[in-house]
């Protein structure tokens with residue numbers, strides 16, 4: 001740990017070569033004719049788009065997905081003009097000019113968004129690139145069957161250069177869910193009424209539903225960042241994120257002594273309690289007490305419970321089971337990482353790893369690992 005990191009309370013390591021390796025793993029999982037894009041919305045799932053996007057670009061990725069126009073504008077500063085940036089939410093009314101100026105391809109989800117983009121194409125006097133989204137059963141984004149019929153009747157796609165037709169799966173993380181096959185066949189059926197263009201349906205979990213779901217382009221996000229795309233099975237991806245919380249002080253308390261706000265935790269035995277410098281302002285939910293566990297790197301076999309209410313800037317860890325092990329101030333405990341897998345931590349907290357990643361606060365000292373050891 002260098003001098004800069006010595007100040008850290010929370011220490012977040014992001015393994016960039018592991019992201020590149022995960023990109024290559026997904027690429028070798030799909031056929032040669034299938035391109036692998038990358039979802040880098042929400043600041044690359046909280047990991048830092050400025051650092052993550054160039055790594056994916058170097059690994060060969062040329063299709064990037066962001067949610068908002070602002071994210072696309074920032075991403076364009078970090079990757080070359082040879083990469084396509086697709087903006088998933090589509091432009092808000094009046095934002096079309098910004099989308100064009102940053103060379104983004106908007107995903108047009110509604111007849112209104114199509115009309116807005118066509119209007120700009122007409123002003124520009126040339127067809128403008130874009131993506132059409134179909135609602136294949138998630139009722140969130142995209143054109144309905146009635147919309148598609150109406151488009152055909154009004155020639156409403158004139159002036160558009162349609163690069164991609166896409167849809168999104170609601171239940172891909174449950175391979176046996178009947179909605180997967182239903183959405184696949186609905187996507188195929190509706191897609192046939194739209195102009196010829198590349199097609200895309202699968203994100204991380206959809207990739208593992210088999211080649212029928214791959215079409216021309218897959219759009220993983222979570223799996224690139226080490227999340228398990230096949231829940232309940234061994235994770236085929238490499239771990240990317242390690243979160244350490246560092247010890248401020250520790251104490252020994254008698255049985256019957258309370259710990260933390262609301263005195264919610266009361267020791268049942270003489271206990272050794274460590275105060276760690278991460279709290280809910282850093283993305284660890286307030287309710288993680290009595291649920292989450294951490295490990296000391298020298299004793300990964302001993303799960304140490306987070307106890308009581310997590311505070312804004314700190315939390316309490318019951319380290320009794322480490323005995324009288326020397327724990328000097330600054331000692332690191334792993335909260336997320338190879339010993340505490342992201343998906344396990346999240347499911348214990350009744351959420352998903354996506355939410356944990358995107359909630360990681362701004363206060364951690366971030367260390368970007370640049371090359372594999």
Ligand SMILES: *Cc1c(COP(=O)(O)O)cnc(C)c1O
Nearest residue numbers: 039168203204219220221222223
């Ligand atoms: C977020 C998102 C993705 C990536 O999803 P993951 O599950 O993280 O792989 C792909 N497509 C769309 C439309 C998305 O919103």
